Amino acid sequence: MRKAFNTKPQMKDEKLILICEDEPTLRELIRASLNGAYEFAEARDGFDALGLARELTPDAVVLDLMLPRKSGFEVLAELREDERLRSIPVLVMTAWSDMLDDALAAGADAFISKPFDPDDLKIAVDELLAGQ
Amino acid sequence: MTRFRLGSLSLEGRLLAASCLLAILVAGVFVAFILALSSLRKATREETQAKNVTTAALQLENLVLDADNALRTYVLTRRPRVLAPYYSAKKQLPLRLSKLQHLVAKDPAQARRVTELSTEIQDYRVTFAEAVLVIAKESFPAARSATKTEGNRRVADIRMRFAELLRSENARTVDRSESASDRSQRATAIGVAGLSASTVLIILFGLYLARSIAHPVRAAAAGATRFAEGDLSTRLEESGPGEVGELERAFNEMAERLARARRELEAQNTQLRESERLKTELVNTVSHELRTPLASVLGFTSILLSREFGAETRRHYLGIVDAQARRLSSLIDDFLDVRRIEQGRFELAYELLDLGALLQEESELYRGQSGKHRLELAVPPDPLPVRGDPDRLRQVIGNLLSNAIKYSPDGGIVELAAERDGDAVRIQVRDEGVGIPVKQQPGIFTKFFRGDMAGSGIGGTGLGLAVSRDIVESHGGRIGFTSAEGEGTTFWLELPGANGVGGDSPQGEQAQES
8 A cells, every 4th residue: 555655746755744642652652553654743732733733734643632732623623724734634533432523523534542453543544645 | 555465366366356356246236226125115015004004094083973973963863763874883893993903003102092092982982972872762952962062072082083193194104105215215326336336347357357367378378389489589578467477487487498408409419410520520531541551552562463673662662561551550559549448448557667768769760750850859868767558658659759740741850858847757749840720729639630630631530649648647647738830839748757766766677567
């Protein structure tokens, strides 16, 4: 899949994924799950997440819904309001599977619940990037 | 004064009294009317009686005059035939006399007059008329002369007595009928007055009933309806008389009790809702708190199993799995502690221990956990002997240290200090972190209380401080804090020192408590 992907013409050499997660071990787990195939930017809270998104214009966002200072929902809403960032695919993750509908309604493109299978995460992110 | 006396009577008493008064009044009116009636009847009877007396007297007089006239005619005409009325009168006289005597028997004055009259008439007949008849057999002129002189005198005398009798009878009749009429008028007047008075009183009584019973009862009914519709602040004016007043007071008391009961229920309800909310929050917290380390454990295990890594990376990931698994384990310990506290099964294994050494160990343990924080330890060189459960005390210190690190996300100094304070030992954990907002300070030791931290991304169950306080208080100590938002927090705790074991006791000596 990644091969097929890589054959397409690209603006950048490697896709940039913005990881928004307050728990350091989970950030590391996400990085490890994605197998280091991408470039990563990391945000510990909602403010950082929006700041980095505006600054770097990532190719995809992995967004935890429970973030300090600004919740994942708020981050998602602001991303969807921003002309430039609107089309960035967002994968939300949370321990609350009942937030699925809310997250999709708020504009999330994919959803994964904690705890997650690393392979599932990788597949989901790859699909998001392929569908761009 | 009457009002006061009325006011002290019960409503039942008042109604009874009013009814009795009315009954007496009506009875009085009847008596007055009956008296008037009987007076009238008596007057009529007396009038008839007087008429009878007059008639009888006149008949008697006529009889006597007829007899006298027959006698005079006989001595003039010398014809015995004309004496018929005389003999007839002579025959009727005793009956007529006794009839008159009977009629006036109840009146002594008239009876005396009739008796005198009767004597006179008998006297006339026996000593004069019979004598004249005897004389007439001898000589008519002598008899005639006797009738002219003696006869005239006697008849005039009799007539005079009759006149007197009739006059006095007449006078008495007039007298009596006047007094009877007076009495009757008076009785009628009293009766009419009584009747009017009872009418007025009955109307007043009705008004009183309406005002004092119907109105308050209606007000009470309206109040009860309002109350039933849910306005628990409804109260009645306690102005009704007697039993109605009691009803109003009882209603108000009932209303007060119900309102109080509802307030209590509402308070309980609020408490229940609060505890329900805390429980829901706990479930959320627990699942979130468990899921985060669980996600790490499962995720890294899965990666380690399915992919190949170098030894270094593998070790690193295994280290993460180990730490997160421990975190899970300690979370579960916290929950169990809470359950033990709630069920009163929190038992401590006391030992004599050196708090200084314990603090040393804990600070070593936490020093390695954060690169951003500088952990400083300040304990006196002498041992700090206390009697306590070392595992539990470690748990408290560990909790305070992990809080200090957790709530100073930008790093800084975390200071752990201990000192002797009289007989007690005082421990402080100071950080330079976010501090505790004043608003949240009162709830900081409440179970599952996490303040604004629930959504802050700083993990926690809200159990650590609650459990810590329980442990410290079980040791007979105290725990507290000072904090300024944005500047940091200092938690302190005081434990009673172990008496009799001074600073010269050998370090590390531990005595198992049975």
